[in-house]
Amino acid sequence: MNDTVNIAYGRGHLAVRLPDDAEATVIRKVTLPKLGDQTAAIRAALEAPIGAVPYSTLVKGRRSACILICDITRPVPNRLFLRPMIEGLLAAGMPAAAISVVVATGLHRPNEGAELAELVGDPWVLDTVRVENHFARDDDAHVDLGPTSRGTPVKIDRRFVDADLRIVTGLIEPHFMAGWSGGRKVIAPGVAHHETIRTFHSARFMEDPLAVQCNLVGNPLHEEQLEIVAKIGEVYALNTVLDEDRDLVHVTFGEVIASHLAAIEFIAESTAIAVPRRFKTIVTSSAGYPLDKTYYQTVKGMVTPMDILEPGGTLIIASECSEGFGSPEFRDAQERLVTLGPERFLATLKAKTFAEIDEWQTEMQLKPMRMSRVQLYTTGLGAEERRITGVELVESVEAAIRASIDRAGDVAVAIIPEGPYVVPVHAARS
Template sequence: MQVDLSYGRGMLPVRLPDDLDVTIVRKPPMPLLPDPVGAVAGALEAPVAARPIVEEARGAASACILVCDITRPAPNGLVLPPLLRALIAAGVEPARIRVLVATGLHRPNVGAELEELIGDPWVLRTVSVENHDARDDAAHVDLGATAAGTPVKIDRRFAGADLKIVTGLVEPHFMAGYSGGRKVMAPGVAHKDTITTFHSARFMAHPRADNCVLDGNPLHREQLEVAGKIGRVLAVNTVIDEQRRLSFVNFGEVVASHRDAVAFVERYAMVPVSRRFRTVVTSAAGYPLDKTYYQTVKGMVAPLEIVEPGGDLIIASECSEGMGSRAYVDAQRRLVGLGPDGFLADIGRKRFADVDEWQTQMQLKATRRARVHLYAPALKPEERALTGVEVVASVEAAVRASVRDSGDRHVAVIPEGPYVVPVHRPGP
């Protein structure tokens, strides 16, 4: 049989032997909004725990809207035009409206990439669109610290705006439970000290810092406390299906509206599976998430609940931009040099994490449960040596070898990668 994995801007066909017992793990069919543009406009007029957008904006002298960076396939081209037109209709001057790309510690998005991210040339012509820079000390305002001691420093362009709005895609996130909402602010437009504190080893190692977990998640708790220090924030939350079509949109107070969006998406993203498998095949969710090996780690962590300990996890990722940041390459180099135990001992002593080393720590969750096999032909030989996993030339060959070695013909395939979180529910 043939299965198609999300890969780059298309699909990777994988031909599996017909004698295998293959379980395809994907979301149940999601409802689609027949008029996405109208749905966004309707959400702005019927908010959650807030007033309609025109009423919220009336009297505001300035507005700052956060959008996720290029690593998220957020439907900005649908959301931003009606949102901006509503603000302008309420009397906010276009020159006083700023769209801020919430890069966290990722690189800025510029040129054609920024055009793709924003999704509508009218937006770029009408308002200022800028990137957040977490390393620019002067660009942040200090709001104190959380009860756990996390310094709260936020981009002053957002913190100082009369009207603060975040937009985002709500989907499973392997540290924070779900993306979107409060996460667009922190780490989105937070200073590096804020980001590297709650991405430090002590937070990452917590068992509740996991996909689809909010209750008891220390990162979620910190993000909510950061949001509270910023003040009143509104949000436009979106959910898309496997073909990136709009399935849900709402608008309202950031915490309440995000909670409603999570309640919607968890019915689809969390997929019960009745058994565990010695062989699991997945993807890094395709473009834009699989542009780097850094983001590929999310695909390794998402299916762990259905992987038999010591089993084989085979993941396909285009990695068109290679490994990721130089800081991440350094973290992977330390992993290879120190070994897993040495690396964990090294990061466990730090108050502030080194940039991007948290992704290496999360990779160890996967490699300590399973043998990870990576199909990423775009990686250079020197990059493959830093992955810390086995690099394979063929997904099909890796599956055949796994089945042969395990003697188990049952194989699970997760075409959409980390956007689907299999949950082990034993049963017939």
């Protein structure tokens, strides 16, 4: 009987029936114990911070506060921690009008209306304090803090820089360029000016071999982010870790760098999974909703399993793309990729100081395309959008697996149900 494996797709799963002769290796994160009381865990982290005084002490005497949250592309459990943080500020005597929650959109679109309500997850928060989006293209909304040692212009949202108490919140997960998400990344690119973002998303950073998932040592993007935090000054962070069911399994609070590193230390071994061989057939996902809302976000799932992909093999990715393709700028970059071809497209990027908005995602797509055949299963893209993906479209994941096995003459198949939330590492490197 055929084995069936469920992979993350949209708000549910896609059931994939494997060929009878397939020898499947299913790669998942190590299962972490769930927290019995998630709210209590949040409050405990706030009162036992890393590199900082307890939250109840930290908030005393503060004149204003700005709390950053990730945008809708990250499943951060804002509903669990925003209210206790805001209640702590109010209890310390800070007026509600002096508290702002800013959605760290980077260069993504704003989150508004019902989507903003979903993102915040608690009507009380929306009724009590200002919740606003960051707009990277608004020059007047940023403070110029001067360039980094590498020459990156540092301009950060004025609401955050000017706040007496600055707090970032986010999710710790592998990031295919910056090593790990969360912490300092919520500031830059989260609330950075477009020139800041476009500089450290340029080819001289993106093509650096150390700008990869799960690596912070020598990673130029991480180092830029650390310099940017140092320019801002005092910043605190609340970092969350979720399991495959999107339940909270760990939380840290404290000084932004120290608390971020502590959360990474907790999750690293359970996320980077040693795999003893490489595969000519890999099946993965874009991690389901909300990460597979667009094709733009889907690229992350293509890049993450590259370490176990045999050159010349086939990478099959399933992504619903329920919201379509992505930004107009990303569409333009993909159109240029298809028109120019990978080599000429990359040559145009290397000649620039500022990357064009969102073209860095197209640049990252080149990496798996250089070494393998990339195939996409989706139900959310139209004919023209499918054309400019630059990859092969398949109508059936099962048929694509069968064809890949036949081409490769190898029945071994790696399956990564949770997509880029899991980082398979070839055992020879571990």
